[in-house]
Amino acid sequence: MFIPSAYAQTAGGAAGASGIASFLSLAPLFLVFIIFYFLMIRPQQRRVKQLQMAIQAVKKGDQIVTAGGIVGRVTKVEDAYVEAEIAANTRVRVVKATIAEVVNPLAKPAND
Template sequence: MFVTPAYAQAAGGGAAAFTSFVPLILIFAIMYFLLIRPQQKKLKEHKAMVEALRRGDQVLTQGGIVAKVTKVMEDGMLEVEIGDGVKVKVLRHTIVQVMSKTEPAAA
C-alpha cells in the first residue's frame, strides 16, 4: 500500500552512464592544464636554477635576504655572505631568485 511500484529502466543505459562522466573528465583536464602542469614546470625551473648555483652568485633567500654565495656544499647547503665578514649557512631550496650570475672562468 505504501510501497511504490518499481519500474525497470530502459535498455541501453551504458551510453547514458558515459555521458554522466564527461563533465568530470573535462573538469580534471582543465585542472591539469591550468594548475598541475604549470606548477610542475615552475618546480622544474626552480630545481634547475638551484642546481646551477655557484660561488659568486648574488641570490635572494625566502627570508628576503640578499646575499653572495661564498661556498657551495654537497649536502644541500650553501654558505652565503650577507655582510662584510658575516657568513651564514642556508639550505639550497630556500633560494628564491638569482639576482646576478658570475661569469664562468675562462679556460
C-alpha cells in the same frame, strides 16, 4: 491499466541507457581535470624543475633569495649547503633546499 505498462517500458529502456547516462554525468569532471592539468599542474611542474636546475647550477657570486626572504650573495658552494654573504662581513650557511630564487645579475630592474 496504462500506467503499469508504461512503467515497465520505462524501466526496461532505462536499464540499457544507464551506462551511457553515468558516463555523460562524469564527462564534465574529466574535462575539468584535463583543463586544470594543462593550465595549473603542468606549468607548476615546469617551474619547480627550472628552480631545481637553477639551485644545482648556483655558483660563487650569484645572488640568491631564501624561502625566509633573506637576500645574499653566494661566497661558497657545498653539496647541500651554500654560504651567502648577507651584509659586509656577515656570512650565513643556507641549506640549498631553502633557496627560493636565484636572481639573474644581468637582469635590469623594471623601473630603470
